[in-house]
Amino acid sequence: MVLMMLVFWGGVVTVVVLLLRRTPPREGPGPARPPHYDAELILHERFARGEIDETEYAARRSALRHLE
Template identity: 70%
Template sequence: MMDGWYGNGWGVGAWVAMAVLMLIFWGGVVTVVVLLVRRTHPGAAAAPRPPHLDAERILNERFARGEIDEQEFTARRTALRRQE
């Protein structure tokens, strides 16, 4: 008799469904934010380069600057590639 205008209320099932939908909603919001951040910063999640590639890059730069001759360049590059 004193139930008010809303009847018997929602019941437990409706509250559980609302909680699950709330988790799905906020999970979607977090997923969208993460995807947007990854898209604007693509290099942030990239794996680091192997050390031998950095060494070969430095070797190429030294050869380009004329610090080493072709024979030394070839010998060192061969040695680097053997270590892979």
């Protein structure tokens, strides 16, 4: 009976370890963002708040995308 308990709990531990090893890491290097991504995000937020008009928004976005 003790031997069966050890086999059972050993199996449970083995299954848990195998499941944890299969799950991909949650943090890690993701796809690289374009260098202008953060600047465009700030530009979009400024446009949404009404700090800049559509003409200025389009001109700055175009300038950011040509920096690559």
